[in-house]
Amino acid sequence: MAVVAQLVERWLVVPDVAGSSPVGRPDEVSVLEEDALASFDVPWVLIVWNDPINLMNYVVHVFRSYFGFSLEEATRLMMLVHHEGRAAVASGNREEMERHAQAMHEYGLQASIVRADA
Amino acid sequence: MKLGWVDGVIRIEFAAEEAGLLTVLAHQFADVVRDPELDDAPLLARLFPDAYRDDPEASAEFRHYTRGDLESRKVEAAERIAATATEGWVELDAESAAMWVRSLTDLRMMVGTRLGIREDGDEPDPGPLSDVYLWLGELQWVLVDLLEAS
Numbered sequence: 001m002a003v004v005a006q007l008v009e010r011w012l013v014v015p016d017v018a019g020s021s022p023v024g025r026p027d028e029v030s031v032l033e034e035d036a037l038a039s040f041d042v043p044w045v046l047i048v049w050n051d052p053i054n055l056m057n058y059v060v061h062v063f064r065s066y067f068g069f070s071l072e073e074a075t076r077l078m079m080l081v082h083h084e085g086r087a088a089v090a091s092g093n094r095e096e097m098e099r100h101a102q103a104m105h106e107y108g109l110q111a112s113i114v115r116a117d118a
Numbered sequence: 119m120k121l122g123w124v125d126g127v128i129r130i131e132f133a134a135e136e137a138g139l140l141t142v143l144a145h146q147f148a149d150v151v152r153d154p155e156l157d158d159a160p161l162l163a164r165l166f167p168d169a170y171r172d173d174p175e176a177s178a179e180f181r182h183y184t185r186g187d188l189e190s191r192k193v194e195a196a197e198r199i200a201a202t203a204t205e206g207w208v209e210l211d212a213e214s215a216a217m218w219v220r221s222l223t224d225l226r227m228m229v230g231t232r233l234g235i236r237e238d239g240d241e242p243d244p245g246p247l248s249d250v251y252l253w254l255g256e257l258q259w260v261l262v263d264l265l266e267a268s
Contacts, residue, residue, distance in 0.1 A: 001238065002255065051164070052238045053230045054223060055255060057262045061219065064266070071266075101169045102184045106191055108223035110164070112171045 001056050001082045043117060044097040046090040049110040050081050062107045063089065066100075091116065121260060127209045128264050134205040139250065143225045144200035148193045150228065161231045165192065165224065195221035215265055222258040226251065 048059075056078055063074035067090065080087035090100050097113045104111035121130040132140075150158050151165070166188060169180040195217045202208055202218075210218060229251045233242035242248035 050238065052235050052240055053164075053227050055259055055262065057259060057266070058219060058223060061262045061266055065216070098169065098180060098184075101180070102188065105166060105169075105184070105188055107220055108165070108227060110167050111169075112167065113169055114171070118172070 001050055001054055001059060001078075002052055043115050044092060044094045045088045045114055045116050046097045046100045046104070047086050047112050047114060048077075048081055048089050048104060049112070050085045051110045054109060056082065059109065062104070062109060066103055066107065119257070121264065123264060123268065127211050128215050128261070130208045130210070132203060132205055132208060136253075137203045137205045137208075139253075140203040140225075141200045143229070143250075143254075144196040144203070144221070147196045147221075147225055147228050148200075151189050151193055151196075161228055164227050164231060192221070192224055196224065199225075212265065212268060215261055219258055219261050219265065222254055222261070226254045226258065229254065 059078045059081065060071070060074045063069045063077055064071065067074075069077070077087050077089055090097065094113070101111045101113050119130065119132060119136055121128060123129075150161065154162055166181060166185055168174070168177040169184075170176040198214065198217050199221050202210070202214065229247060230242075233247055233251055234240065235242060235251075242251060
């Protein structure tokens, strides 16, 4: 993800994330977040991939305005994308994930769908 | 360029060359999406990425059903920028501003692809086009920030 170097320090405020380990311990991190999958028990996952063009605050904005995530959750997922290269941001049936993928492509994010057990 | 919330709208003051630049880029983008040439392939791959990274057939099917709709939405957003970016004060309500930030990603994708930005840390060679890229990034950054602050 891209940052606007001269602005980022002033604008990007991630107090809960910057000081501590943003994504938990490595062994807690899974691209296909297991707790999310277990709670839905469904076989398709939407993955958002890191890319060098999109700004960090824009990705947070997309996660907030499209998925309705809190600022904290949207920021956590953005940092996951940034550091891990990708993050699972939704799971559900295939049609639903395809709608999300199309929406992410409209926002200009790199998103793809995969079967949870793939 | 000055910008901020005033009476429920985001107001941006553009210099003539800034408004002209946005208009030209937005038209260029719409042209590329409507009538791409062979060397636009890397940009199109970013604008309309594979929905199934390990399944070309499913990706082709997804593209078949979504691409036309995506193209027209992206063109519509770029045309909104071209129609509203003028010299002097421009007023954007929240809906227009959201459309602007979405299309600014597309415009930055177009310019960034031309500059050869492929992965994090790629620094374009200094020059007019890289100045344009950085300026678009600053505009998008501040607009997103204003939207999130509303």
